[in-house]
Amino acid sequence: MNGVTGRMGYRQHLVRSVLAINAEGGVRLADGGRVLLRPVLVGRSETKLAALAAEHDIADHTTDLASALADPDNVIYFDAQVTQARVKSVLQAVEAGKHVYAEKPVAASVTEAVTLTRAVRRAGVKNGVVQDKLFLPGLLKLRRLIDGGFFGRILSVRGEFGYWVFEGDWQAAQRPSWNYRAEDGGGITLDMFPHWQYVLENLFGPIKSVYAHATTHIPQRVDELGAGYRATADDAAYGIFELEGGVVAQINSSWSVRVNRDELVEFQVDGTEGSAVAGLRGCRVQHRSATPKPVWNPDLPATVSFRDGWQEVPDNAEFDNGFKTQWEMFVRHVVEDAPFPHDFAAGTRGVQLAELALRSAAEGRRVTVEEL
Template identity: 80%
Template sequence: MSVRTIGVVMNGVTGRMGYRQHLVRSVLAINEQGGVTLSDGSRVTLRPVLVGRNADKLARIAAAHGIPDHTTDLDAALADDGNLIYFDAQVTSARVKAVLKAVDAGKHVYAEKPTAESVQEAVALAQAAAAKGVKNGVVQDKLFLPGLLKLKRLVDGGFFGRILSVRGEFGYWVFEGDWQEAQRPSWNYRAEDGGGIVLDMFPHWHYVMENLFGRVTSVYAHATTHIPERVDERGERYAATADDAAYGIFELEGGVVAQINSSWTVRVNRDELVEFQVDGTHGSAVAGLRDCRAQHRAATPKPVWNPDLPVTARFRDDWQTVPDNAEFDNGFKIQWELYVRHVLEDAPFPYDFASGARGVQLAELGLRSSAEGRRIEVPQL
């Protein structure tokens, strides 16, 4: 079968996610496996065109991976008819302008989330892409994690009966940057640069809830900045103006209640950096990044509350590991393959700019809920 190559403009590959997950573990990994296989058996490889503001960083990355095409001129990259796809992994504050340029140039656009800093801008992106007739997609990588794929298998199989609640715990301690280097870039903690854990994580939680449990109908959130001052990459102190922790309660269609804590100021005392517990009338499950454990109602023990006696039961021993039953590839790479098939042969791809706008909407309403101290309904966009 034939092999075709298409150009992919990749803006923001000098950043952590753009480089590791999208360039190295997705685009280059796809090429190493021989490309994306289409429905007719033919294959498509991807020719990355690296774009960014720092020419030296781009040159180093390009040299390390044998990539001939790199430039600081986005307009020139978009003018090349051989480049069919534009991908954006820049800081959020720079995304809208660049994506609109790509849409105007007739490129199919794939972008990291959040697609914008406000729901108004996010909706405008979706409308612009629809008006131009270009394919569009947003990264929703958590759906392709092994743990959540196993959890979805339980949902689809009716394991839970009627789902009652979801409890999510996400986060870890991000060092302040003084006595130990911070493991996240400083812009994450400046609201003026598009930072904040609500804008970063609520779009994730939105697509997880929407795809696994149902549409979000209301939000009550408390966002806060626990660490008011941090040290940036140059060793200079700066005021942390963005929220670094958020505690949210979400109501979903069908009466499901979800409680999700998100924090960059918490020390990990759980098996994985993110865990979701789902409780239903017929069973419960706890899913993380890779693993998932379940407990059916027939195997549920009967704990008795007695604070005067030590607990001898090992409650975790009563849970059963959900088997892999499949080979799990990198979630970012899987979604890249889906998007390429969507562009080239109109294969299904529900993770479009409209779904990205709904995620931004939840973040915006979460921040509003926190500011006003009240529950806010989430209208359908």
């Protein structure tokens, strides 16, 4: 596990996935057997790795990736490093014959992502990319509505994601400073558009075109050491996507917006028979038969509480941590060849959408998404 000293690598992948899986007795296989995971922590800081290993009673840690890859007992390589460092390390793992699982974006450019995809195919190793949003309770409920035909013909999708990330001067920023430097692989388009690609593709259909506007609203920030720096990466991106079948999606992504939503991300789906608003955990619906009939009259106050006309979708199931669920899927993929559709090719399509969105923003035009 390379990159576990970072926020996501530690909290979601090590603690809430791998260690949680072991605490439950391992990954359950189709034949009833279980597989335990033996994490080997890899990173640049011996001090940080040793502290994590001691805190969680983990036997193995190293700053030498080559030695970890040379160990035949290490079967899977996982990468949660900063994006710029990922390609070189993943290629090392592939050359060592390891199955590879990586955070998104799988690379910083389509060219690099295609290189990785070709490399894993030539080597014949199992490969996967994290696509955690598909396993959020809110989106699982949305998937249930789609499969049940609740919406009729889906017309549009509107997404809002983001929150205010402090500039780092009078309050510390809650994201690392490299996110705001393009030269270090930062930018909200590269960070979030791969998410939107797999969410839209898996729930509503392939993306045919993108029109995007990316901007840097906060040009000056303060880093972790208290030094000011110029933000060279986009901190907000506004996208319009045309999907196969005529569905139109609009998604705003921003680290410079104050939240006036129930959750940090929400998707509203409108169809001929009904609508839904899904967030991280919740999902509310309004059927055609229960839709109010508002009339535009700015001279009078609204007489209807529109939010009261929506009904909460019940859980009807126990929802596990999405990262953990996908880890279990990937382990089954490696051990018993169970299906795992979220491979490097799927991850490459996410990088492609981010790259095309940035091109659209730079050229001020709609860009067609060609099949790779």
